[in-house]
């Protein structure tokens with residue numbers, strides 16, 4: 001877990017938005033693409049959610065035969081392959097739309113899912129992946145989340161969920177580049193690998209993403 005000079009205490013402001021990334025069964029221990037201790041983020045996110053003006057949830061939501069699945073290419077998981085829009089890491093089949101693995105963790109239902117006003121489903125196109133909740137892997141196609149947050153005059157976003165080194169980082173980097181003051185809530189995230197985390201840390205810092213912890217977010221009104 002990264003915890004360093006880039007970790008800040010922050011006072012809550014009206015309009016602050018929590019983005020809960022991919023807290024889905026397939027990313028939990030025992031799931032198709034398990035993140036170690038992934039389930040531990042659920043109670044932390046549930047404690048955080050009620051304090052935010054806006055709660056947004058994302059779901060990885062792939063059709064069968066998705067471009068990110070190793071099985072689609074008759075290749076091995078975790079290898080990389082050029083798929084037209086660039087290099088794509090190949091994963092085991094995961095978060096196939098409509099399956100149990102794609103469902104949100106049942107512990108997230110109260111209160112986070114009840115409070116959520118928008119669920120962004122990403123990676124829906126068979127030919128295009130999306131780690132980010134904002135812009136898909138072709139780096140052109142927007143999910144609509146930026147337009148939604150702009151409509152609601154959101155200035156600051158807090159990102160939590162799975163996995164810190166992939167979809168959380170990609171979402172936070174895009175948020176920062178789109179002009180949001182962006183915080184990643186470290187203790188409400190878990191990462192896949194140390195190597196990917198080191199790279200994600202570097203890229204997040206470069207984009208101006210700040211880190212915080214659930215215990216360092218204060219409400220004053």
Ligand SMILES: [Zn+2]
Pocket residue numbers: 060061062068094095123
């Ligand atoms: Zn995926």
